[in-house]
Amino acid sequence: EADIYQTPRYLVIGTGKKITLECSQTMGHDKMYWYQQDPGMELHLIHYSYGVNSTEKGDLSSESTVSRIRTEHFPLTLESARPSHTSQYLCASSEPGSHQPQHFGDGTRLSIL
Amino acid sequence: DQQVKQNSPSLSVQEGRISILNCDYTNSMFDYFLWYKKYPAEGPTFLISISSIKDKNEDGRFTVFLNKSAKHLSLHIVPSQPGDSAVYFCAATLYQGGKLIFGQGTELSVKP
Numbered sequence: 001e002a003d004i005y006q007t008p009r010y011l012v013i014g015t016g017k018k019i020t021l022e023c024s025q026t027m028g029h030d031k032m033y034w035y036q037q038d039p040g041m042e043l044h045l046i047h048y049s050y051g052v053n054s055t056e057k058g059d060l061s062s063e064s065t066v067s068r069i070r071t072e073h074f075p076l077t078l079e080s081a082r083p084s085h086t087s088q089y090l091c092a093s094s095e096p097g098s099h100q101p102q103h104f105g106d107g108t109r110l111s112i113l
Numbered sequence: 114d115q116q117v118k119q120n121s122p123s124l125s126v127q128e129g130r131i132s133i134l135n136c137d138y139t140n141s142m143f144d145y146f147l148w149y150k151k152y153p154a155e156g157p158t159f160l161i162s163i164s165s166i167k168d169k170n171e172d173g174r175f176t177v178f179l180n181k182s183a184k185h186l187s188l189h190i191v192p193s194q195p196g197d198s199a200v201y202f203c204a205a206t207l208y209q210g211g212k213l214i215f216g217q218g219t220e221l222s223v224k225p
Contacts (some may be wrong), residue, residue, distance in 0.1 A: 004156075006156075009154075014121065031216060033212075033213075035215075040122065040177070040217065040218055041217055041218075042115070042202070042215040043157070043202070043213075043215040045212055045213065045217075045220070048212065051173050057217070058212070059214075064162070066175045082158070089120070090156055092156075099145045099162070099164070101159035101162065102159070102213060103158075104149075104156030104157045106154065106155050106156045107127065107154075107155075107156050
């Protein structure tokens with residue numbers, strides 16, 4: 001089972017602040033993903049990475065940015081948070097191969113006041 | 114346009130009975146389908162998957178059926194247990210991208 005960790009679990013913060021959501025995995029997975037989910041809705045892919053120094057935007061447009069300097073670490077940054085960014089953010093990783101299941105962290109629930 | 118749809122937001126089943134969760138998709142290029150289970154305040158966990166070249170895959174109490182002509186898949190849980198109460202997400206993937214497209218989820222409640 002993959003070990004993937006997200007911090008913080010919950011964050012309530014004011015508009016205009018810079019936010020970084022952390023995601024780390026200990027399984028050495030090359031592929032990592034960020035999803036955004038609103039209550040009762042589907043998960044939407046916002047960013048993904050297939051390895052170090054590789055990042056791509058997902059299917060849902062997002063004002064956030066990501067970086068992949070180390071295999072195990074895939075942080076997501078919002079330069080200036082707005083109330084529209086309020087959502088749950090889920091990080092995942094998977095082994096190489098197109099049909100490997102993704103393993104998810106427990107998410108960060110973000111509220112922007 | 115939503116490519117993966119779970120039209121039932123919720124389902125309630127008695128313990129010991131069968132739970133059937135349904136999922137429809139529109140893209141005939143999807144070649145792999147997965148089911149995830151999600152408890153509150155936790156991330157989704159992988160449950161079972163099926164390749165588009167198969168019509169059934171079974172793992173213990175969980176069986177997934179795929180009907181390609183109808184673009185429909187279903188997850189059967191039998192017998193259902195109270196611990197199965199969770200939100201179940203259907204997801205599909207295209208070979209080229211490997212990215213998952215999720216449905217909205219169905220909340221299953223198994224009552225003792």
